Amino acid sequence: MSPTATFDFEGTVAIVTGASGALGSAAVERFREAGATVCAVDVVEPSDEDSLLEVGSGVHFYGADLTDEAAVERVIDEVADDHGRIDHLLNVAGTWRGGSHIEETDLEEVELLWKVNLQTALLVSKHALAHLQDSEGAIVSVSARSGLEGGAGDGPYRITKAGIKILTETLAEENLGVVRANCVMPSVIDTPMNREMMPDADHETWVDPTEIADVMAVLCSDATAVTSGAAVPVYGEA
Numbered sequence: 001m002s003p004t005a006t007f008d009f010e011g012t013v014a015i016v017t018g019a020s021g022a023l024g025s026a027a028v029e030r031f032r033e034a035g036a037t038v039c040a041v042d043v044v045e046p047s048d049e050d051s052l053l054e055v056g057s058g059v060h061f062y063g064a065d066l067t068d069e070a071a072v073e074r075v076i077d078e079v080a081d082d083h084g085r086i087d088h089l090l091n092v093a094g095t096w097r098g099g100s101h102i103e104e105t106d107l108e109e110v111e112l113l114w115k116v117n118l119q120t121a122l123l124v125s126k127h128a129l130a131h132l133q134d135s136e137g138a139i140v141s142v143s144a145r146s147g148l149e150g151g152a153g154d155g156p157y158r159i160t161k162a163g164i165k166i167l168t169e170t171l172a173e174e175n176l177g178v179v180r181a182n183c184v185m186p187s188v189i190d191t192p193m194n195r196e197m198m199p200d201a202d203h204e205t206w207v208d209p210t211e212i213a214d215v216m217a218v219l220c221s222d223a224t225a226v227t228s229g230a231a232v233p234v235y236g237e238a
Contacts, residue, residue, distance in 0.1 A: 007217050010035035012135075013083045014220075015076075017066055017124055018093030020044035020051035023142065023189060026209035027090050030217050032058045036088065039079045041066065041124075066093055066120040069127075076127040086131035088220045091121035091141035091164075098154030110156045117160035122167055125181075129171075132179045138220040139181040141168055145235055147185065165231050172229030180228040182219045186212055187235040207236035 014031045018024035019040030032038045040046075041062045046053045055061050062078060064071040079086060094117045097109050121141050132139065146154065147161030164183055171181035189207055212234045218224055219232065 005214060005218065007034040007221050009088070009217075009220070012087035012137075013037045013039065013079070013085050014088035014090065015039045015041060015079060015086060015124070015128065016090045016092060017041045017120060018091075019061070020046065020048065020053045021092070022052055023186075023209045023212060024090075024092040025052040025054070026213040027092055027216055028053060028059055030210065030213035031088065031090075031220075032056075034217060037083055039083070041075055042093070066124055067115040069123050072120075072123040073127050076124070076131070080131055085135050086128055087135045087137040089124065089128050089132060089137070089139045090216055090220075091124060091139065093117075093120045094142055096154075096157055098157055100153065102155050105156060113156045113160045117157070118163045118167070121164055125167070125171060129175070129179065133175065137179055139168075139171060139179065140216045140219045141181075141183040143168070143183040143185045143231060145185050145187040145233065168231065169229045176228070180219075180224070182224070182227060182230045182232060184212060184215055184219070184232050184234045207234060211236070 009031060014036040016024055016027045016038060019028050020042040028038050028040050038059045039062055040053055040059055041064055043063065043065045044051050045063060046055045046061055062075050064075045066072055097113055125139055141164050143164040144161035146158045147165055151158055168181050168183040175181065186207060189209055215232060215234050
């Protein structure tokens, strides 16, 4: 078993989007363990049967549809009013659709992937930036290995995840020396949904969400103070 890194985020405030999902909830717990005040944001309430989020000491839930700019602006204002600052932004909200070639893909599917995977990250970053600039904070978003190249059957998903990488590089360039922006690129994450979708796959090669959350914490820590604009592979053996 690999050793666990330790971080000290006492006195900082972290926003985690997609907080009710497997990776989002792991990120919430990682930053809470490190001492951050964690603002968990999702359209799925913690009480929902599909939610993996545990709200307890140091974790505050904010319900919002982050594809709606007015809702994003409201949540960012509430977090800033409630906690006085924003130091870390983890853009985890996302979803997957695939299985069809472009000529067979419905526009509704493309729009869903655009809104959930890319628009959420863009809008939350846009409205959190003023606070992150004040704190000289960090953004970590979730791209994907499949966003590095085209592929048959899940093109719109790949396109949105490629967009996360370009958004990250843009944020890094526009905020040089002030706010660091990086992204992680998973391959297959070991989640209940993925196990259900791929029951016969070799689950041992998949990456545990907590391991990816560790990398996200590293990218928000002083250990990577000189790193911005990076797309970090978190493939494991997948």
